[in-house]
Amino acid sequence: xxxxxxxxxxxxxxxxxxxxxxxxxxxxxxxxxxxxxxxxxxxxxxxxxxxxxxxxxxxxxxxxxxxxxxxxxxxxxxxxxxxxxxxxxxxxxxxxxxxxxxxxxxxxxxxxxxxxxxxxxxxxxxxxxxxxxxxxxxxxxxxxxxxxxxxxxxxxxxxxxxxxxxxxxxxxxxxxxxxxxxxxxxxxxxxxxxxxxxxxxxxxxxxxxxxxxxxxxxxxxxxxxxxxxxxxxxxxxxxxxxxxxxxxxxxxxxxxxxxxxxxxxxxxxxxxxxxxxxxxxxxxxxxxxxxxxxxxxxxxxxxxxxxxxxxxxxxxxxxxxxxxxxx
Amino acid sequence: xxxxxxxxxxxxxxxxxxxxxxxxxxxxxxxxxxxxxxxxxxxxxxxxxxxxxxxxxxxxxxxxxxxxxxxxxxxxxxxxxxxxxxxxxxxxxxxxxxxxxxxxxxxxxxxxxxxxxxxxxxxxxxxxxxxxxxxxxxxxxxxxxxxxxxxxxxxxxxxxxxxxxxxxxxxxxxxxxxxxxxxxxxxxxxxxxxxxxxxxxxxxxxxxxxxxxxxxxxxxxxxxxxxxxxxxxxxxxxxxxxxxxxxxxxxxxxxxxxxxxxxxxxxxxxxxxxxxxxxx
Amino acid sequence: xxxxxxxxxxxxxxxxxxxxxxxxxxxxxxxxxxxxxxxxxxxxxxxxxxxxxxxxxxxxxxxxxxxxxxxxxxxxxxxxxxxxxxxxxxxxxxxxxxxxxxxxxxxxxxxxxxxxxxxxxxxxxxxxxxxxxxxxxxxxxxxxxxxxxxxxxxxxxxxxxxxxxxxxxxxxxxxxxxxxxxxxxxxxxxxxxxxxxxxxxxxxxxxxxxxxxxxxxxxxxxxxxxxxxxxxxxxxxxxxxxxxxxxxxxxxxxxxxxxxxxxxxxxxxxxxxxxxxxxx
Numbered sequence: 082x083x084x085x086x087x088x089x090x091x092x093x094x095x096x097x098x099x100x101x102x103x104x105x106x107x108x109x110x111x112x113x114x115x116x117x118x119x120x121x122x123x124x125x126x127x128x129x130x131x132x133x134x135x136x137x138x139x140x141x142x143x144x145x146x147x148x149x150x151x152x153x154x155x156x157x158x159x160x161x162x163x164x165x166x167x168x169x170x171x172x173x174x175x176x177x178x179x180x181x182x183x184x185x186x187x188x189x190x191x192x193x194x195x196x197x198x199x200x201x202x203x204x205x206x207x208x209x210x211x212x213x214x215x216x217x218x219x220x221x222x223x224x225x226x227x228x229x230x231x232x233x234x235x236x237x238x239x240x241x242x243x244x245x246x247x248x249x250x251x252x253x254x255x256x257x258x259x260x261x262x263x264x265x266x267x268x269x270x271x272x273x274x275x276x277x278x279x280x281x282x283x284x285x286x287x288x289x290x291x292x293x294x295x296x297x298x299x300x301x302x303x304x305x306x307x308x309x310x311x312x313x314x315x316x317x318x319x320x321x322x323x324x325x326x327x328x329x330x331x332x333x334x335x336x337x338x339x340x341x342x343x344x345x346x347x348x349x350x351x352x353x354x355x356x357x358x359x360x361x362x363x364x365x366x367x368x369x370x371x372x373x374x375x376x377x378x379x380x381x382x383x384x385x386x387x388x389x390x391x392x393x394x395x396x397x398x399x400x401x402x403x404x405x406x407x408x
Numbered sequence: 409x410x411x412x413x414x415x416x417x418x419x420x421x422x423x424x425x426x427x428x429x430x431x432x433x434x435x436x437x438x439x440x441x442x443x444x445x446x447x448x449x450x451x452x453x454x455x456x457x458x459x460x461x462x463x464x465x466x467x468x469x470x471x472x473x474x475x476x477x478x479x480x481x482x483x484x485x486x487x488x489x490x491x492x493x494x495x496x497x498x499x500x501x502x503x504x505x506x507x508x509x510x511x512x513x514x515x516x517x518x519x520x521x522x523x524x525x526x527x528x529x530x531x532x533x534x535x536x537x538x539x540x541x542x543x544x545x546x547x548x549x550x551x552x553x554x555x556x557x558x559x560x561x562x563x564x565x566x567x568x569x570x571x572x573x574x575x576x577x578x579x580x581x582x583x584x585x586x587x588x589x590x591x592x593x594x595x596x597x598x599x600x601x602x603x604x605x606x607x608x609x610x611x612x613x614x615x616x617x618x619x620x621x622x623x624x625x626x627x628x629x630x631x632x633x634x635x636x637x638x639x640x641x642x643x644x645x646x647x648x649x650x651x652x653x654x655x656x657x658x659x660x661x662x663x664x665x666x667x668x669x670x671x672x673x674x675x676x677x678x679x680x681x682x683x684x685x686x687x688x
Numbered sequence: 689x690x691x692x693x694x695x696x697x698x699x700x701x702x703x704x705x706x707x708x709x710x711x712x713x714x715x716x717x718x719x720x721x722x723x724x725x726x727x728x729x730x731x732x733x734x735x736x737x738x739x740x741x742x743x744x745x746x747x748x749x750x751x752x753x754x755x756x757x758x759x760x761x762x763x764x765x766x767x768x769x770x771x772x773x774x775x776x777x778x779x780x781x782x783x784x785x786x787x788x789x790x791x792x793x794x795x796x797x798x799x800x801x802x803x804x805x806x807x808x809x810x811x812x813x814x815x816x817x818x819x820x821x822x823x824x825x826x827x828x829x830x831x832x833x834x835x836x837x838x839x840x841x842x843x844x845x846x847x848x849x850x851x852x853x854x855x856x857x858x859x860x861x862x863x864x865x866x867x868x869x870x871x872x873x874x875x876x877x878x879x880x881x882x883x884x885x886x887x888x889x890x891x892x893x894x895x896x897x898x899x900x901x902x903x904x905x906x907x908x909x910x911x912x913x914x915x916x917x918x919x920x921x922x923x924x925x926x927x928x929x930x931x932x933x934x935x936x937x938x939x940x941x942x943x944x945x946x947x948x949x950x951x952x953x954x955x956x957x958x959x960x961x962x963x964x965x966x967x968x
Contacts (some may be wrong), residue, residue: 127596128567242460271459272623276667298597301626301669305676324673342601344626346653346668355608356630358601362566472866501868514859518881524860527877528867574863581867 089259089292090116090139093153097131097138100146106366108134108147110316113392116260116292121283123303123324124296125339126313129363132296135313136264139294140179141169157259175205178253180282182265184245188237194248195221195233201255220251224281243274247281254285261286262294267302279306300343304328309398312336315364315374318392322399332401334379335359373404381405411449414585414617415471420444420480422466440466441477442641448585448634453611453618455628455649457664458638464621467638468589471619472506484585502532505578509590511570515562521573522548522558528581547576551606568599575606579614587619592627604631625668629653637661706957709950716947720767731760731917740933749939752922753929758939761917765940768918769947772833772911773898777891779837780844785887787841788848789875792856803849809842814897815904822910832911836898847890851883885962892955896948903944919944 097109109131116122126132138149141161154161157176161169173179181187189197198217202208208216214233221229224247237245246266253261263282267275283306286293297303303310307324312333320333331337341357361378373390376382385404393406422441425434441463448454458464469475471482473489482489484500492500505528508514515524525544529535535543545555551572562570571591578586588607592600608631611618622628628635629649636646637660645658656662670676702710719726728748735755743750749758791802818835825831852875855861861878869877903920905911912918914925919940926937 127598272625273459273663273667276669279669299669300597300671304671304673305669307673328671328673339598340671342598343671344601344630345671346626346629346665347670348629355605356601358605359598360602362568362599363596469862474862474865498868501866504866506863506866508859508863510859514863516860516864516878516882518884519877527864527869531868531870531873577863577867 087118088115089118089120089157090114090294091153091155092139092151095135095138095149095151095154097134097143097147097149100148104367107316107369108366109138110369112313112316112318114311114318116294118259118292119286119290121286121293121295121306121308123307123310124294124313125298125300125303125310126296127298127339127363129315129366130313131316132298132313133264136179136262136294136296139262140173140177141166142179171205174201174252174258175207175256176258177260177262178256178258180246180249180253180261180263180266182268184242184249184269185237187249188245190237193234193236194240198233198248198251198255201252205256207256216255217251220255221248224248224251224254224285225277241274242270243278246270246274246278250278250282250285254289254291257289258291260292260294262296264296265298266295268297268299275302282306300340312339315366315369317374317402318400319375319403320399320401322395323397326397326399330399332395332399332406333375333403334381334405335375338378373402411451413447414450414485415448415619416481416483417444417446417467417471418481418483420467420470420482421478422463422470422475423478439641441470443480444638444641444643446636446643446646448617448619450584450617451611451615452633453620453631455632455635456619456621456638457623457625457628457635459623459664461640462638463641464638465589468506468587468619468621472504472587473500498532502528502581503584505581505583505586507571507574507578507586507588507591509593511567511574511594512562514574515570517562520559520561521565524562525558525573525577525580528577532581543580544576547579550579550610551576552602566599568595568603571595571603572606575603575610579610582614583616585617585619587621589621590623591620593622593624600627607631625664637664702957705953709953709957712946712950713954716766716950717770719763720770723763723767727760727763729757729760731756731764732915733757740929740936742933742935750933750936752926752936758922758936761922762919762940762943765917765919765922765943766947768829768912768916769899769902769920769944772829772836772902772918773895775833776836776840776898776902777895779833780840780894781887781891783837784841784844784846785848788845788850789852789879791845792849792852793871799849803846806842806845806849810846812839814839815901818901818905819908819910822905829912829916832902832905836901839901840894840898843894844887844890847886848883851886852879855879855882885958889955889959889962892951892958896951896955899944899948899951 092112092114095109095112096107099106099108112135124132124135134143137143141149143149151162188194195214195217198220199213202213202216203210218229218233221233226232226244226247240248266282267278270278279302295306304324310322310324310327311318312320312335314335320327320331320336327336328340331340338357338359342359344356359378364374364377371389372387376386379386390402390404390407392400392402394400395406420441421439421443424438424440425436426438427436429435444467446454456464456467466475470477476490484504487496489500515521522544525547526540529540529543544558548555548557553569553572562573565573592603595603604627607618610616620628620632632649634647635649635652637644637652637658639660645652645656645661652661653665656665733756735751737755738751739753739755741747741751747757747759749762752758752761791799794802818839821835822831825835855878861874864874864878902911902918903923906918906920907924909924912921914921922940923937923944926940930937
């Protein structure tokens with residue numbers, strides 16, 4: 082259920098390429114994406130889908146030899162393409178925040194966590210030193226770390242994985258961003274800790290009314306938190322839908338195959354029946370051709386698939402990039 | 409008909425001494441495995457489930473005799489694993505194999521994969537070179553690769569393919585028990601299912617027993633006959649898989665099961681209402 | 689993690705620097721090997737009527753203080769310098785690498801003890817120790833080679849020890865152990881091949897040190913005994929006449945400098961090209 086709010090982020094034809102010694106890799110190849118205020122959008126993909134690169138591209142965090150280009154990249158009414166770097170820096174951490182997968186590398190190991198949280202406010206000149214520290218401690222408590230005042234003086238290595246991720250959430254949320262981009266924030270965590278951290282993230286999202294772009298490969302997590310889902314394959318969005326619609330009526334063969342190959346904890350053991358799989362593997366990004374990128378693994382591929390399929394609108398908000406749904 | 413036990417672990421303990429006093433007395437000891445007992449029946453899959461720090465990997469290494477326990481015994485086919493020497497030990501090494509988690513680290517980057525698969529038979533010296541070569545090609549096909557892959561190096565393969573190579577390597581000695589330590593955890597979801605199917609196929613073909621170490625309850629649900637849940641070095645709950653999943657008794661097991669996200673938005677735990685206030 | 693097979697790891701293309709270095713060193717090596725054929729004159733032939741001459745038609749690079757042809761002496765000097773440096777490095781490897789690997793397989797106490805001793809050796813200022821040893825042991829090419837070799841073996845021991853320890857912890861080694869591989873097999877097939885690149889880099893840098901040390905010792909008169917030509921020795925001899933004719937001393941100086949620079953440039957390139965491999 083979406084908020085039906087304003088379109089906060091509008092992306093058209095985002096392309097991110099990397100020039101490698103072996104050739105040019107199109108990690109993100111023509112992605113359209115819309116995110117509304119307070120909406121939770123999940124970007125689902127496996128390795129090679131370009132999902133992490135997409136998150137970094139939105140924030141302008143791709144360095145040469147990578148290049149980002151797009152027809153449209155608008156955030157909160159502003160055009161990000163023509164935005165100078167100094168303006169972009171003001172945006173990061175304050176209006177668009179990012180949470181990474183590995184809290185150990187996202188946090189500076191030689192600085193206390195309280196300082197790192199307070200620093201976000203200081204960098205954006207939003208508070209004095211003392212104020213920033215106070216608010217950092219307050220936020221540590223908000224993210225569920227007990228004894229916040231004492232804990233603020235800890236170094237990252239003194240905290241557990243779950244606690245470190247809570248700290249990165251505090252860092253992301255402290256400036257009340259309009260959009261949070263989370264790149265696999267719970268993948269490296271134990272499953273019980275993952276549940277807690279997800280709960281926390283969702284609480285924050287609701288409270289701050291921020292939009293959340295949650296990048297993951299875990300279809301269980303997506304089902305738990307998403308309003309809308311975009312499925313990414315080999316750098317392209319192959320299907321996009323409201324979450325209940327996607328799980329109940331998946332349209333793209335890749336989505337169907339992916340959903341089928343996720344083992345369910347609750348279904349009884351199917352003796353002797355193999356798990357449903359998608360044969361083959363993700364294509365080499367250097368060897369992509371003009372046709373549908375999934376056709377070599379698709380049970381329903383046919384002649385038309387030699388040409389790139391367009392994005393087709395199904396019912397309400399449900400789009401799929403597949404010839405099977407063309408007229 | 410209950411099968412005979414192929415592996416029996418009794419009261420296994422593995423301590424790590426992190427700090428000693430000047431005189432050598434242990435000050436800080438970590439009980440990675442603390443009095444664990446379990447039995448694996450021949451031809452079945454036993455899953456060892458736990459989160460990080462539970463000790464499951466350490467237990468796996470002790471069972472494989474890659475690490476020496478502080479106390480306790482491991483009996484394979486009725487024989488004490490740690491008392492074995494010479495021919496006995498060689499036999500153990502042939503009959504118990506392993507598949508590791510990281511498909512990138514578990515193969516020697518400097519050796520062709522055909523050679524890597526041939527290692528087992530080559531080390532034990534029972535087969536002629538030509539026979540070994542034939543076996544390697546057979547195994548490559550069995551795991552879904554091609555004969556011409558034998559002369560390539562690990563970096564030329566994807567993660568899923570490397571795990572297939574690791575499986576071929578493990579099968580080369582016709583083992584009776586395979587210890588898979590998070591064997592599919594690093595793989596993409598779609599590839600994971602392929603590898604799991606391969607493992608279950610091979611199991612029913614060859615009557616293999618599996619010790620499947622994992623943190624992923626969804627995967628375990630699909631392939632395990634028996635399960636043991638580990639936490640902080642101890643086994644918290646143990647029993648047939650169906651029983652553990654449908655009626656878990658221990659609070660930790662219940663918490664673990666509750667925490668697994670379900671791939672069905674209709675059954676989500678948190679309800680999102682239009683006003684944005686979450687119901688629970 | 690990659691999902692698709694990656695292209696075969698290619699060495700980064702050689703820049704201009706390394707290419708020039710290779711060509712230059714190839715010339716030096718050829719000069720060393722084919723000295724007899726390439727040298728225009730006898731390097732030992734004294735000609736008192738034509739001392740300290742600048743380059744000319746008769747002596748392409750001039751003559752030294754005894755009228756000996758400089759070009760001939762440079763060419764034969766290449767042979768001596770390379771002989772000493774390469775032999776010393778080979779000796780250092782032959783002692784250091786087995787020692788380093790061996791220590792890595794000993795118990796913790798032996799390891800700690802042995803590595804501390806090696807650390808002491810590594811921290812010695814080589815040139816002073818060499819001077820002392822050679823002052824007592826007297827001259828001679830063999831003494832020189834053995835001295836330099838002994839001074840550098842601890843570096844190789846350290847590298848070999850560190851590499852062995854880190855490779856041993858890798859999963860492909862554990863996999864080999866569980867296949868039944870013994871220590872010898874593991875050293876031969878798993879550890880050594882993965883160590884080669886790092887050792888090669890170490891060897892290239894040690895080669896330049898050894899060359900420089902030989903030159904320095906010969907300069908001081910403690911190294912290669914006259915009349916056998918060595919670049920360092922030539923510099924040492926000719927420096928006294930720099931105000932009479934600067935050219936003769938410049939010749940061996942430039943050649944020595946260029947050679948050591950080339951070895952270092954190649955060593956750098958080797959290190960850079962091996963880096964992505966090391967990171968795999």
